[in-house]
Amino acid sequence: MNEKILLVDDEKSILDVVTYALKKEGYFVERAYDGREALDKVEVYKPHIVVLDLMLPVINGYDVCKRLEGKNIGIIMLTAKEDIVDKILGLELGADDYMTKPFDIRELIARIKSLIRRLDKTIDEEKDSGVINIGDLNINKKKRTVSIKNSLLEFTPMEFDLLYLLLSNSGTVYSREQILNIIWNMDYAGGTRTVDTHIQRIRKKLGNNYQDLIQTVYGIGYKGVDELIENGN
Numbered sequence: 001m002n003e004k005i006l007l008v009d010d011e012k013s014i015l016d017v018v019t020y021a022l023k024k025e026g027y028f029v030e031r032a033y034d035g036r037e038a039l040d041k042v043e044v045y046k047p048h049i050v051v052l053d054l055m056l057p058v059i060n061g062y063d064v065c066k067r068l069e070g071k072n073i074g075i076i077m078l079t080a081k082e083d084i085v086d087k088i089l090g091l092e093l094g095a096d097d098y099m100t101k102p103f104d105i106r107e108l109i110a111r112i113k114s115l116i117r118r119l120d121k122t123i124d125e126e127k128d129s130g131v132i133n134i135g136d137l138n139i140n141k142k143k144r145t146v147s148i149k150n151s152l153l154e155f156t157p158m159e160f161d162l163l164y165l166l167l168s169n170s171g172t173v174y175s176r177e178q179i180l181n182i183i184w185n186m187d188y189a190g191g192t193r194t195v196d197t198h199i200q201r202i203r204k205k206l207g208n209n210y211q212d213l214i215q216t217v218y219g220i221g222y223k224g225v226d227e228l229i230e231n232g233n
Contacts, residue, residue: 003116004028006047008038008064009078010057014101018051021105022112035059039067047073048119049112054079054090065093074115078103132167135228137210139164146205153205158183162195163202166214166224175221195221 005027009015012033019029030045032038036058042050050073054061065075077095090098096118097111130141136149144160146153155163161183166174174182176192184194199222203211215223 002028003049004030004045004047005112006030006032006038006041006045006050008032008035008050008056008061009053010034010055011053018105018108021109025109027112033057035061035064038064042068042071042073049074049076049115051076051078051108051112052095053077062089062093065090065095069094072119074119076108076111076115132164132226134167134213134226135210137206137213139167141168148207148210155202155205159198159202159205162198163214163224166222167226168224170224170226173217173220173223179221 005022007015007018007022007029008031010033015031015033019031022029030041030047032041034057038050038052038056039059041047050068052061052064052075054077056064061077061079065077068075074097075095076097076099077090078099078101079090080101096115099108099111132139132141138147138150139145141164144157146155146160146163162179165179165182166172176195179195180192199214199216203214206213209228213225213228215225217223
């Protein structure tokens with residue numbers, strides 16, 4: 001765990017308690033006591049999460065939140081107010097979560113962990129362009145198309161999902177049971193033969209030049225590779 005947390009509050013006693021708890025969890029922690037200092041430290045420290053009090057001197061938490069828009073930083077806003085309008089305004093300004101003082105430090109840690117998981121998932125999805133190109137083979141996740149030299153191939157929904165799973169995670173070995181869980185959303189002891197049948201169909205449709213992109217891992221299951229295997233010589 002190496003996530004960086006920036007705590008922003010003008011109450012030193014709160015910062016001391018939260019800092020101690022987060023460091024004990026393994027996070028890196030930096031602190032700021034007003035909105036201006038918070039914005040300056042965001043530029044230098046580049047935190048993953050900002051825990052931000054609304055009632056701050058110099059620049060208030062609402063304005064800090066607005067200025068952090070588009071920076072891909074998770075924001076948990078803190079306030080002593082309980083008015084629903086404050087909560088709504090904070091969320092509309094870009095906060096990801098909201099806690100009212102006084103709060104349980106264990107709940108704050110749980111919310112930080114949850115937000116980090118959501119941010120990691122978003123980053124992973126952004127990295128996945130949804131397009132795979134290997135030689136003349138093109139797979140487009142959004143369009144759900146498979147083509148070789150711009151000639152479309154006919155794939156059923158399950159065949160497409162299985163092909164994309166293996167080639168978008170090249171090198172990862174999946175057991176037949178895992179594939180059933182992921183693609184068919186099934187979990188049962190028998191029936192894994194259906195995975196083998198779909199693999200055979202996929203290979204046949206890919207043809208001689210591309211069928212080896214799906215490899216059998218004997219005794220386990222299957223994996224995809226992201227480069228063509230030269231035949232001959």
